[in-house]
Structures are given as structure tokens and as C-alpha cells.
Amino acid sequence: MSKEIIVCKNMDKTFETSRGAVHVIEDVTLNVHENELLVLFGPGQCGKSTMINCMSGLEPVTEGSVEVNGKKVIKPGPDRGVVYQRMALFPWLTVMGNVEYGPKMRGVPKKERRERAQHYIELVGLKGFENSYPNQLSGGMQQRVGIARAYCNEPDVLFMDEPFGHLDAQTRYLMQEDLMKIWEKEKRTIVFVTNNIEEAIYLADRIIVMTNCPTKIKKEYKIDLPRPRNYVDEEFLKLREEISTVVDKAL
Numbered sequence: 359m360s361k362e363i364i365v366c367k368n369m370d371k372t373f374e375t376s377r378g379a380v381h382v383i384e385d386v387t388l389n390v391h392e393n394e395l396l397v398l399f400g401p402g403q404c405g406k407s408t409m410i411n412c413m414s415g416l417e418p419v420t421e422g423s424v425e426v427n428g429k430k431v432i433k434p435g436p437d438r439g440v441v442y443q444r445m446a447l448f449p450w451l452t453v454m455g456n457v458e459y460g461p462k463m464r465g466v467p468k469k470e471r472r473e474r475a476q477h478y479i480e481l482v483g484l485k486g487f488e489n490s491y492p493n494q495l496s497g498g499m500q501q502r503v504g505i506a507r508a509y510c511n512e513p514d515v516l517f518m519d520e521p522f523g524h525l526d527a528q529t530r531y532l533m534q535e536d537l538m539k540i541w542e543k544e545k546r547t548i549v550f551v552t553n554n555i556e557e558a559i560y561l562a563d564r565i566i567v568m569t570n571c572p573t574k575i576k577k578e579y580k581i582d583l584p585r586p587r588n589y590v591d592e593e594f595l596k597l598r599e600e601i602s603t604v605v606d607k608a609l
């Protein structure tokens with residue numbers, strides 16, 4: 359088994375609000391292996407985004423700890439990339455400008471960062487769109503820019519929070535297929551959040567089923583189906599049936 363790159367020990371998270379404490383994560387212990395594609399799957403509002411925010415360092419944990427590559431996570435860092443449902447691309451920058459932004463901010467020389475950005479723009483299938491602005495691109499293309507931008511920082515881990523959640527069904531399937539191709543070509547450790555069961559089974563090496571809030575691990579499934587997967591394969595449908603019966607109904 360490859361090394362454990364994310365180690366969460368007894369992770370617990372409570373938000374203190376003006377209306378009292380909101381307990382969102384309850385005692386989650388979870389390890390993610392190098393180059394694993396781990397899916398966090400659970401009902402709406404169960405705490406999946408909060409899990410990702412704590413693992414990526416955007417939110418501090420209240421109890422327990424998170425380590426990435428042996429380093430305790432206390433704030434966001436370039437070793438942890440994040441892709442959101444709606445990528446906050448800079449509208450005044452071109453695709454190239456957006457993708458090279460991270461390395462530019464870290465002082466990577468122009469030639470090197472341009473080459474690196476070009477590589478990731480091509481990896482996500484946007485060759486020819488280097489000089490386009492985000493508002494000239496479709497929703498799916500904007501998500502590709504977001505993925506290229508996250509990859510361009512060459513992070514140890516990538517967190518993806520329902521990155522295809524707002525896309526139409528057809529574009530969503532296409533993006534799932536393309537994400538698999540990208541990941542096969544350039545392996546990364548990915549933690550992917552979704553509340554779509556087909557998406558979870560299509561992508562995952564392992565699915566962690568989370569309970570309603572405060573969220574805990576309910577069950578985990580190792581998904582050994584060969585890739586590329588087919589949504590209507592008998593084995594796929596069997597897993598879909600089984601996991602559907604385990605997941606809580608959204609509150």
C-alpha cells in the first residue's frame with residue numbers, strides 16, 4: 359500500500375455562532391493514500407465542505423489534527439489545491455493568466471511558469487483558449503481552467519468540492535470522464551466531495567459515506583471496478599443500490 363499522505367486524527371469541528379454552537383464534524387479519523395482518489399459522499403448539508411475546509415486548512419479543527427505529507431495543517435498552502443463548484447476565476451485575466459497565477463505569485467520565472475501553465479492548459483483540453491477570458495468560456499470550460507490552475511501549483515493533494523455540481527448532466531458526464539483521463543496521466547491525491555452517487559462510483563478508489571450533521575464516517579467502500587467505468591454495468595448498479603440504502607436521507 360502506498361504511503362498515507364493525509365492523516366486526520368479524531369477531527370472534530372464546532373462553529374461558534376451568535377445562535378449557539380453548531381457541531382458539524384464528530385471525531386473523524388481518516389487516512390488518504392498517495393495518488394488515491396477518495397470520495398466523500400453524503401447527504402446535503404451533512405458537513406462535506408467543512409471536512410474539505412478543515413483538511414485543506416481553510417478552517418481550523420476544534421479538536422484532533424490534520425497532517426498532509428507529515429506537516430500539521432494550520433492554514434491554507436500551495437501544497438493543497440482546491441477546486442470549488444464555482445471557480446472564482448479572475449475575470450480580468452486570460453486563461454493563461456489565471457492558470458499561471460499561483461506560480462507567478464510565488465516568484466516562479468516567467469518562462470518556466472508559462473511552460474508549466476501551457477502544459478496544464480493542454481492537459482485539461484483547453485489548447486487554443488490561452489488568450490480567452492473566463493466570460494468567453496462555458497461553465498465546463500471554466501471548471502477546466504480551475505482544475506488547470508489547481509494543478510499548476512503542483513500540489514501534493516487536490517481537494518475538489520462538488521466541482522461539477524452546477525453543470526448540466528451531459529457536461530457533467532464529460533467532465534467526469536475527462537477528470538479520469540487527467541488523473542490517469544498525472545496522478546495526484548484527490549479528495550472529491552459529491553452528493554451524486556453515480557459520480558462517486560464512477561470516480562472513486564474509495565468512497566467514504568458520511569452521516570448527517572454532525573457528520574461521522576458511516577461506512578467505507580473500496581471500489582475495484584475497472585476503469586473507464588460504465589454507469590449501466592451490472593456491478594456498478596449493484597454498488598449503487600447497496601450504497602443508496604446506507605446513506606442517510608438529507609435532513
Ligand SMILES: Nc1ncnc2c1ncn2[C@@H]1O[C@H](COP(=O)(O)OP(=O)(O)OP(=O)(O)O)[C@@H](O)[C@H]1O
Nearest residue numbers: 373375380382401402403404405406407408553571
Ligand atoms: N462558518 C459556519 N458557521 C456556522 N455554521 C456553518 C459554517 N459552515 C458550515 N456550517 C454549517 O455546517 C453544516 C454543514 O455544512 P457544509 O457546507 O459543510 O455541508 P455540505 O455537506 O458540504 O453541504 P452541501 O451538500 O449542501 O454542499 C450546515 O448546517 C452549515 O450551516
